[in-house]
Amino acid sequence: MYDIAIVGGGPAGSCLAMLLASVKGLKIAVIDKRELQKPYEGEGYIKSCGGLLAPDAQKTISRMGLDLPKEVLATPQIFCVRTIDLKRNLERFYQRFYINMDREKFDRFLASKIDAENAETFFGYTVSGIRYNEKEKVFCVSMRSRGNTKEPVIIRANMLVGADGAMSIVRRKLFPKLKFKEYVSLQEVFHQEHNNNLPYFSSLFHPKITDYYAWSLPKDDTFIFGAAIPAGKGAIKKYEELKEMVKDFGYDLKTPLRKEGTVILRTTGLTQIPKGYDDKAYLIGEAGGYISPSSAEGISYAFNSAIKLYESIRKAREEAPFDSKAYYQKIHSNFKRKVVPLRCKIVLKCLKKPFMYQPTLRYLVMKSKLKAIHMIEKEGPYGL
Numbered sequence: 363m364y365d366i367a368i369v370g371g372g373p374a375g376s377c378l379a380m381l382l383a384s385v386k387g388l389k390i391a392v393i394d395k396r397e398l399q400k401p402y403e404g405e406g407y408i409k410s411c412g413g414l415l416a417p418d419a420q421k422t423i424s425r426m427g428l429d430l431p432k433e434v435l436a437t438p439q440i441f442c443v444r445t446i447d448l449k450r451n452l453e454r455f456y457q458r459f460y461i462n463m464d465r466e467k468f469d470r471f472l473a474s475k476i477d478a479e480n481a482e483t484f485f486g487y488t489v490s491g492i493r494y495n496e497k498e499k500v501f502c503v504s505m506r507s508r509g510n511t512k513e514p515v516i517i518r519a520n521m522l523v524g525a526d527g528a529m530s531i532v533r534r535k536l537f538p539k540l541k542f543k544e545y546v547s548l549q550e551v552f553h554q555e556h557n558n559n560l561p562y563f564s565s566l567f568h569p570k571i572t573d574y575y576a577w578s579l580p581k582d583d584t585f586i587f588g589a590a591i592p593a594g595k596g597a598i599k600k601y602e603e604l605k606e607m608v609k610d611f612g613y614d615l616k617t618p619l620r621k622e623g624t625v626i627l628r629t630t631g632l633t634q635i636p637k638g639y640d641d642k643a644y645l646i647g648e649a650g651g652y653i654s655p656s657s658a659e660g661i662s663y664a665f666n667s668a669i670k671l672y673e674s675i676r677k678a679r680e681e682a683p684f685d686s687k688a689y690y691q692k693i694h695s696n697f698k699r700k701v702v703p704l705r706c707k708i709v710l711k712c713l714k715k716p717f718m719y720q721p722t723l724r725y726l727v728m729k730s731k732l733k734a735i736h737m738i739e740k741e742g743p744y745g746l
């Protein structure tokens with residue numbers, strides 16, 4: 363029997379597990395379908411991601427007392443975003459302070475920081491069932507190993523945390539009414555050598571393709587191109603159309619090494635913290651809609667929502683007897699209050715959205731050259 367079971371060992375789940383493992387006497391389980399305890403060997407599920415660490419995420423890593431080993435970093439480090447309005451054939455460059463990293467290595471680095479003495483990890487296990495036993499007031503979590511090579515496992519826990527990303531099984535099973543706008547994220551990875559003339563993180567817009575955006579960036583010896591397109595029929599067709607459109611901007615997207623598809627959530631930040639199951643079930647990270655609706659930057663939101671839940675649990679331990687009804691009520695009220703700034707941040711990002719995504723407003727902003735970098739004209743691919 364566990365005090366807390368965390369489904370998902372991505373940035374949100376690993377961060378929460380790392381912090382909770384420091385609390386004496388808590389018995390924690392962390393489950394992830396990826397084998398996060400060992401290096402990725404080219405097989406199995408990987409998290410589709412641009413792997414850019416934004417300043418807010420960098421700050422939170424510092425707050426946790428962590429640093430990044432050089433193995434996690436990717437080349438090149440990029441200092442600007444090339445923004446392209448495909449419809450108006452307009453482009454601008456803006457300064458940005460991201461860290462370019464290898465997302466799989468990053469997640470495995472985070473998972474390695476979970477203190478194995480105080481947290482049991484079920485890596486390589488997919489959660490397939492979740493049930494709340496009303497009588498005993500415990501969650502039963504069923505999981506099976508990759509390729510069903512091991513016996514299925516069922517664990518029991520007093521509290522359950524869904525840190526299992528955009529397609530969260532915890533959200534679907536326990537909070538089916540909680541819905542967010544869904545985008546299909548299609549991403550392909552190419553040999554960098556074909557796109558050497560594009561040494562930027564680029565964001566590309568075309569209202570015919572999506573009301574969100576497409577992106578590209580170099581990563582080590584590869585080049586990533588992807589787009590977030592409203593979920594529904596025709597998404598793949600639109601993605602292919604987009605690939606045709608960008609040819610004129612120097613892209614060579616003929617033979618991908620790998621294709622990835624997933625979901626990105628877009629939220630308003632106004633969603634209530636779902637209540638139920640005796641205040642014992644929570645969603646953090648993208649599972650709970652914590653992601654920027656303007657840039658899809660989600661790592662800092664994953665960290666920060668996890669930190670808020672950790673702080674809520676710690677505070678509740680001082681406020682009420684451990685494992686009592688009052689203890690769980692305190693966790694709920696603390697978390698509800700503590701995530702307000704994060705939810706306000708999402709609302710503020712929503713206010714920023716029209717300047718990035720409303721075609722006329724975006725055109726005026728780009729045309730004004732406000733905050734744009736003036737590239738040095740030279741012969742070759744870098745200047746304008």
Ligand SMILES: Cc1cc2nc3c(=O)[nH]c(=O)nc-3n(C[C@H](O)[C@H](O)[C@H](O)COP(=O)(O)OP(=O)(O)OC[C@H]3O[C@@H](n4cnc5c(N)ncnc54)[C@H](O)[C@@H]3O)c2cc1C
Nearest residue numbers: 370372373374395411412413414489526527647648660661
């Ligand atoms: C294409 C793309 C590019 C992106 N680029 C960036 C970027 O550059 N920078 C940035 O900050 N954000 C980016 N984001 C957003 C960011 O990836 C997410 O918001 C962030 O990863 C959320 O972290 P999380 O821990 O909440 O969820 P996730 O990172 O999705 O982690 C969820 C974990 O749960 C596990 N899991 C899921 N279901 C189950 C199950 N049933 N059983 C067991 N385990 C399960 C998964 O294996 C995974 O490890 C991008 C998103 C996409 C789709």
